[in-house]
Amino acid sequence: MKKNLLTFGIKASLLLLISISLALTGCERIQNQVGVPSTPSAKQAIATIAPASDSSVTGMAIFTQNGDQITFTVEIQNASPGIHAVHIHENGDCSAPDGKSAGGHWNPTDVAHGKWGVGEFHLGDIGNITVGEDGTGSLELTTDLWEIGTGSDIDVVGKGIIVHADADDFISQPSGNAGARIGCGVITLAE
Ligand SMILES: [Cu+2]
Ligand SMILES: [Zn+2]
Numbered sequence: 594m595k596k597n598l599l600t601f602g603i604k605a606s607l608l609l610l611i612s613i614s615l616a617l618t619g620c621e622r623i624q625n626q627v628g629v630p631s632t633p634s635a636k637q638a639i640a641t642i643a644p645a646s647d648s649s650v651t652g653m654a655i656f657t658q659n660g661d662q663i664t665f666t667v668e669i670q671n672a673s674p675g676i677h678a679v680h681i682h683e684n685g686d687c688s689a690p691d692g693k694s695a696g697g698h699w700n701p702t703d704v705a706h707g708k709w710g711v712g713e714f715h716l717g718d719i720g721n722i723t724v725g726e727d728g729t730g731s732l733e734l735t736t737d738l739w740e741i742g743t744g745s746d747i748d749v750v751g752k753g754i755i756v757h758a759d760a761d762d763f764i765s766q767p768s769g770n771a772g773a774r775i776g777c778g779v780i781t782l783a784e
Contacts, residue, residue, distance in 0.1 A: 640754045656739070656741055669731070678771035681780070706768055749780050752779075
């Protein structure tokens with residue numbers, strides 16, 4: 594009788610343990626279905642723009658991936674009121690005081706300089722920022738022509754952002770006659 598009770602006790606404990614583990618597994622499954630989406634968080638790249646050619650221009654550029662679209666925003670401060678060209682240049686190198694170390698326009702598709710979205714244009718031909726009396730200006734662009742952190746020819750990471758003294762005329766070759774380089778930043782993958 595005592596032995597039977599003991600056996601019953603062990604059996605009951607085992608059953609209890611199995612029920613608990615089943616219940617836990619069930620919970621986990623539900624959490625996995627409802628919880629965190631399986632896609633990784635949005636990829637981002639950033640560039641901090643620092644003064645070049647004795648200007649005091651500063652700024653920040655951010656690239657954010659959303660599906661196959663990348664949204665680019667740039668904000669600059671301490672620039673002279675008026676129109677300033679902004680481009681992606683081929684080298685992520687701002688070591689030269691005049692920004693020339695950033696090289697020419699980033700042009701992986703080997704076409705002519707132009708206006709973004711119109712006919713031929715470099716993948717670095719972002720366009721012009723209008724700066725107000727307060728010295729600030731911003732621009733936003735969404736495109737599927739770039740990639741972030743893929744290492745492909747159209748990956749923006751490792752390239753440079755240049756802000757110019759003058760406007761891009763979208764016609765002059767090879768770079769739109771936009772004048773001195775007054776701001777420079779290196780595009781890096783954001784962690
Ligand atoms: Cu440029
Ligand atoms: Zn260009």
